[in-house]
Amino acid sequence: MPPPGGTPPPHPPPDGGWGWVVVGAAFISIGFSYAFPKAVTVFFKEIQLLFNTTYSEIAWISSTMLAVMYAGGPISSVLVNKYGSRPVVMVGGLLCCLGMVSASYSTNVVELYFTMGLICGLGLAFNLQPALTIIGKYFYKKRPVANGLAMAGSPVFLSTLAPFNQYLFNTYGWKGSFMILGGLLLNCCVAGSLMRPVEPKASTESKNKVGVRETDCSMKKRQKKLSVWEEINKYLDFSLFKHRGFLIYLSGNVIMFLGFFAPVIFLAPYAKDKGIDEYSAAFLLSVMAFVDMFARPTVGLIANSKLIRPRIQYFFSFAVMFTGICHLLCALAEDYTSLVVYAVFFGLGFGSVSSVLFETLMDLVGAQRFSSAVGLVTVVECCPVLLGPPLAGKLVDETGQYKYMYLACGAIVVLASVWLLIGNAANYRLLAREKKKSIHTKESQETEPLKTSQSPSVNIKSGKNEEWKGAEVNSSERETNI
Amino acid sequence: MRALQGLRGPRAPSLPLLLLCFLAALRRSLEHGLSTAAPFKSLPVQEEMMTKYSNLSLESHNISVTAAPFTSLPVQEEMMTKSSNLSLESHSISMTAAPFTSLPVQEEMMTKSSNLSLESHSISMTAMPIKENNKGNQICVDRGIMLQRNVTLEHSNMPVEKNITLERPSNVELICQFTPSGDLNSVNVTWKKGDKLLEDNYLVNATGGTLYTQHRVAVINSKQMGSYSCFFGEKKQQRGTFNLKVPEINGQNKPLITYLGDSVVLMCKCQDCLPLNWTWYGGNGSVQVPIGVPVNDKYVISGKHANETRLKITQLSEDDQGTYLCHAIFELGESEGHVKLVVLSYLVPLKVFCAIAAEVVLLVAAILLFEMYTQKKKKPSDDGKEFEQGEQLKLDDSNGIENSGPRHRKNESVGQ
Numbered sequence: 001m002p003p004p005g006g007t008p009p010p011h012p013p014p015d016g017g018w019g020w021v022v023v024g025a026a027f028i029s030i031g032f033s034y035a036f037p038k039a040v041t042v043f044f045k046e047i048q049l050l051f052n053t054t055y056s057e058i059a060w061i062s063s064t065m066l067a068v069m070y071a072g073g074p075i076s077s078v079l080v081n082k083y084g085s086r087p088v089v090m091v092g093g094l095l096c097c098l099g100m101v102s103a104s105y106s107t108n109v110v111e112l113y114f115t116m117g118l119i120c121g122l123g124l125a126f127n128l129q130p131a132l133t134i135i136g137k138y139f140y141k142k143r144p145v146a147n148g149l150a151m152a153g154s155p156v157f158l159s160t161l162a163p164f165n166q167y168l169f170n171t172y173g174w175k176g177s178f179m180i181l182g183g184l185l186l187n188c189c190v191a192g193s194l195m196r197p198v199e200p201k202a203s204t205e206s207k208n209k210v211g212v213r214e215t216d217c218s219m220k221k222r223q224k225k226l227s228v229w230e231e232i233n234k235y236l237d238f239s240l241f242k243h244r245g246f247l248i249y250l251s252g253n254v255i256m257f258l259g260f261f262a263p264v265i266f267l268a269p270y271a272k273d274k275g276i277d278e279y280s281a282a283f284l285l286s287v288m289a290f291v292d293m294f295a296r297p298t299v300g301l302i303a304n305s306k307l308i309r310p311r312i313q314y315f316f317s318f319a320v321m322f323t324g325i326c327h328l329l330c331a332l333a334e335d336y337t338s339l340v341v342y343a344v345f346f347g348l349g350f351g352s353v354s355s356v357l358f359e360t361l362m363d364l365v366g367a368q369r370f371s372s373a374v375g376l377v378t379v380v381e382c383c384p385v386l387l388g389p390p391l392a393g394k395l396v397d398e399t400g401q402y403k404y405m406y407l408a409c410g411a412i413v414v415l416a417s418v419w420l421l422i423g424n425a426a427n428y429r430l431l432a433r434e435k436k437k438s439i440h441t442k443e444s445q446e447t448e449p450l451k452t453s454q455s456p457s458v459n460i461k462s463g464k465n466e467e468w469k470g471a472e473v474n475s476s477e478r479e480t481n482i
Numbered sequence: 483m484r485a486l487q488g489l490r491g492p493r494a495p496s497l498p499l500l501l502l503c504f505l506a507a508l509r510r511s512l513e514h515g516l517s518t519a520a521p522f523k524s525l526p527v528q529e530e531m532m533t534k535y536s537n538l539s540l541e542s543h544n545i546s547v548t549a550a551p552f553t554s555l556p557v558q559e560e561m562m563t564k565s566s567n568l569s570l571e572s573h574s575i576s577m578t579a580a581p582f583t584s585l586p587v588q589e590e591m592m593t594k595s596s597n598l599s600l601e602s603h604s605i606s607m608t609a610m611p612i613k614e615n616n617k618g619n620q621i622c623v624d625r626g627i628m629l630q631r632n633v634t635l636e637h638s639n640m641p642v643e644k645n646i647t648l649e650r651p652s653n654v655e656l657i658c659q660f661t662p663s664g665d666l667n668s669v670n671v672t673w674k675k676g677d678k679l680l681e682d683n684y685l686v687n688a689t690g691g692t693l694y695t696q697h698r699v700a701v702i703n704s705k706q707m708g709s710y711s712c713f714f715g716e717k718k719q720q721r722g723t724f725n726l727k728v729p730e731i732n733g734q735n736k737p738l739i740t741y742l743g744d745s746v747v748l749m750c751k752c753q754d755c756l757p758l759n760w761t762w763y764g765g766n767g768s769v770q771v772p773i774g775v776p777v778n779d780k781y782v783i784s785g786k787h788a789n790e791t792r793l794k795i796t797q798l799s800e801d802d803q804g805t806y807l808c809h810a811i812f813e814l815g816e817s818e819g820h821v822k823l824v825v826l827s828y829l830v831p832l833k834v835f836c837a838i839a840a841e842v843v844l845l846v847a848a849i850l851l852f853e854m855y856t857q858k859k860k861k862p863s864d865d866g867k868e869f870e871q872g873e874q875l876k877l878d879d880s881n882g883i884e885n886s887g888p889r890h891r892k893n894e895s896v897g898q
Contacts, residue, residue, distance in 0.1 A: 046738075049747045049749060049792075050745065050746065050747050052747075090846075101835075169739075170736060170739075171739070172739055172826075172830065172831050172834075173738065173739030173740055173741070173826075175740075175741055175744065175831070176739065176741070176826070176830065176831030176834075177831075179831045179832065179834075179835050180831050180834050180835055180838070182835065183834065183835040183836075183837075183838035183839055183842075184838060186838065186839055186842040187838075187842055189842055189846055190842055190845045190846055190849070193845075193846045193849045193850055194849055196853060
């Protein structure tokens with residue numbers, strides 16, 4: 001079990017070596033998690049015919065899968081906190097396989113909701129969370145690059161899964177395809193097996209033994225004071241809701257996701273509405289996915305630079321603002337060329353936001369509390385992600401034009417970016433002030449023994465890992481300044 | 483997928499009508515919005531708009547087929563409005579050929595009202611001067627008639643044709659319009675149905691420099707369906723053809739894959755037609771056996787709307803494989819669509835699944851074994867490191883982060 005937030009990790013992140021293999025494994029897990037719910041829509045037409053339902057009833061399968069994937073976040077976080085990433089991802093892969101294989105035997109829509117939606121969605125949740133968490137454990141200095149590379153899995157998998165699913169459908173029909181897809185999802189287990197835990201258990205045990213010997217009396221006292229609340233916090237850190245940075249991030253993201261996904265979903269119908277033929281409209285989505293694919297690692301690299309990394313929250317806000325402005329300008333698009341330009345810029349914006357989405361959260365709460373944080377964030381984000389597209393669809397139905405929907409989405413996203421910008425500017429300033437205070441108090445307490453669990457690295461001794469320690473101050477101080 | 487565009491023509495539907503159609507189109511496009519595919523095809527099709535009101539019986543239908551540059555004849559069918567109460571049908575086709583073809587044809591319009599449903603269709607052929615093309619066929623510009631010495635219009639691969647779909651008995655009026663640049667009176671006008679020359683029932687009119695000919699057909703049953711052609715001139719005949727057909731039925735283009743013991747639903751649909759009756763035929767090879775005649779559990783024929791039919795087959799077996807035909811019977815004839823069914827055994831995807839599962843198990847085992855192997859290698863050296871770290875921790879009293887050297891020194895100085 002990792003120590004509670006506020007202490008630096010007992011083992012520094014390797015920042016390389018096996019870490020890059022773990023990035024590849026996370027690439028697979030994240031790719032399946034985000035791309036799978038969207039890619040299965042290829043099968044829906046035939047299933048709808050067979051089960052004699054309306055299309056919206058079938059489309060709910062995809063939404064249920066996405067909802068469970070997001071809502072399963074906290075469960076996933078608890079399990080990761082207890083057992084580490086590897087077993088959770090492997091269980092997730094098995095669950096996904098089970099869900100899809102049993103879906104191939106289903107005879108009505110409700111069974112599909114249960115097998116595909118619930119079981120498979122839970123399996124995907126067990127893939128997404130741990131993959132993000134383990135990147136934080138393996139990387140610090142190069143974390144933005146690692147995050148960008150891992151998140152690039154989503155567009156890559158989407159662009160390969162969609163035509164692959166079409167091929168499977170033509171060759172095996174929907175039943176056979178579901179079975180084969182279940183087999184494919186087993187590859188998540190392979191990804192999971194690559195996610196080696198960072199700290200070898202032996203060293204932690206020896207350190208703990210030493211720590212126990214030294215702080216024996218204080219530990220005994222602390223154990224008596226552990227309340228129910230703290231027990232729960234061991235599994236899922238609810239104290240994050242008092243964390244200023246976390247709250248800013250959460251509120252900004254909730255607003256943003258309301259208007260984030262709808263433009264993607266409605267891009268093809270919007271193009272067809274303008275008179276563009278079906279294949280060119282589908283091509284727009286491919287353009288977007290292609291740009292997205294390359295934008296994510298590139299933006300990860302940019303975010304890693306010395307200039308941007310300390311101000312990564314601002315960078316995130318600007319990326320969100322860029323996307324919002326893209327949506328606003330899309331309303332002006334009239335012909336195919338302008339839509340292609342929009343798709344390119346939107347791909348860029350979408351990619352840059354997704355790339356630093358979890359990096360900023362890690363930056364705010366630190367790698368220790370990240371697993372709980374991401375669980376809580378996804379369960380809260382579940383609502384806007386699910387409500388956004390239907391609301392947008394309603395807006396289109398009411399006004400009869402896609403233009404207003406794009407303007408509304410753009411406005412919402414720009415609003416979110418402004419809120420994030422202001423919030424984070426205030427947060428940075430308050431943190432700087434608190435840091436100064438703590439330096440002054442620490443200087444006055446220099447003679448006291450260094451037993452306390454406060455950040456020990458305020459007085460930076462070694463010039464070597466300045467970035468790590470300097471930022472360590474920032475992150476740990478952010479954690480401590482609740 | 484339908485896209486919305488403004489109508490060109492004498493009648494434009496009202497705004498609520500447009501909205502209604504748009505909503506219907508939107509719902510369908512919303513459904514397909516999530517799929518991403520980028521296939522490469524050479525012939526994009528644009529179907530522009532169709533609105534339909536049953537009361538006013540106003541139908542506007544707009545099709546433009548734009549072919550890739552290497553095909554020779556793009557066809558634009560512009561408008562067709564149909565009103566069953568007023569029995570008004572206006573149908574217009576304009577065929578504009580690609581720049582290197584020689585004969586653009588414009589079919590313009592007609593509207594007429596009567597009690598019986600009357601349809602009038604017209605093709606107009608206007609000859610246009612063309613520049614010299616690569617084949618070396620020369621054109622006499624001053625005469626204004628397309629003259630291709632080597633190629634006559636009949637041999638050219640650009641038939642001037644129009645397809646008309648008819649469902650109900652109606653009076654059809656076919657109009658051909660021709661603008662010769664020579665003497666009007668020297669042009670001979672004839673009509674043919676198929677190969678048979680028609681003697682009566684047509685009028686010839688000359689106005690300005692254009693020759694109009696009009697042929698009325700009372701279409702009551704399938705005997706009157708077929709192709710009607712108007713001919714101008716003797717030697718170099720210009721010809722326009724109207725093909726009167728019943729609506730086409732769309733089955734499924736790709737074969738349906740199903741498994742033994744499964745159920746499947748086959749669907750046939752036509753765009754906007756109301757057949758009198760639907761029947762299904764199944765056949766292995768050439769023998770067409772009607773389905774559902776002895777009513778049993780295995781086959782269930784149903785259909786949510788009049789323009790579609792569904793055949794549900796349960797308990798599939800290998801014998802059920804093959805092509806199924808759905809027959810739509812109209813007053814004016816019959817039409818059919820094909821659906822191909824393939825029945826596989828469960829072993830086929832199961833084999834693939836097992837192959838993938840085996841690969842996964844192998845990889846996981848390999849990775850875990852590799853990890854245990856590398857850890858075993860590290861262990862002897864690890865023990866030594868741990869011992870050192872333990873000593874340092876005792877001295878430092880802090881959580882060990884990388885460089886304990888300088889801190890060690892600092893502690894010593896502090897301790898002292």
